[in-house]
Amino acid sequence: MSSRARLTEDEITAGLAALPDWTRAGGEITRTAETASFPTAIRVVDAVAETAEQLDHHPDIDIRWRTLRFVLSTHSAGGLTSLDLTLAAHIDEALRTVR
Numbered sequence: 001m002s003s004r005a006r007l008t009e010d011e012i013t014a015g016l017a018a019l020p021d022w023t024r025a026g027g028e029i030t031r032t033a034e035t036a037s038f039p040t041a042i043r044v045v046d047a048v049a050e051t052a053e054q055l056d057h058h059p060d061i062d063i064r065w066r067t068l069r070f071v072l073s074t075h076s077a078g079g080l081t082s083l084d085l086t087l088a089a090h091i092d093e094a095l096r097t098v099r
């Protein structure tokens with residue numbers, strides 16, 4: 001299966017079981033997280049930007065002081081693909097590790 005193929009409902013359910021901080025709304029998943037400070041929020045975004053470039057897959061990001069909101073979807077597929085789950089796991093890792 002290509003990583004840009006739309007996932008089935010069962011695949012989405014299984015994938016999201018490992019991503020408890022993400023909320024699904026139709027063809028998107030969203031996570032909001034508060035970081036320690038505005039500079040930390042920017043460093044998280046910087047780390048995510050690097051991953052996004054490597055994956056050639058890019059999140060929508062909303063920055064409000066030290067709160068970040070990420071929205072993931074595969075625009076070319078019109079919904080969720082394994083790339084969204086992969087990127088979500090990387091964002092979780094950045095939020096856990098970047099200080």
Ligand SMILES: C[C@H](O)[C@H](O)[C@H]1CNC2=NC(N)=NC(=O)C2=N1
Pocket residue numbers: 056057058059072073074075076077
């Ligand atoms: C040419 C390039 O692969 C595409 O434009 C990529 C870039 N990043 C992308 N990011 C997301 N989220 N969805 C896409 O369909 C997408 N397409």
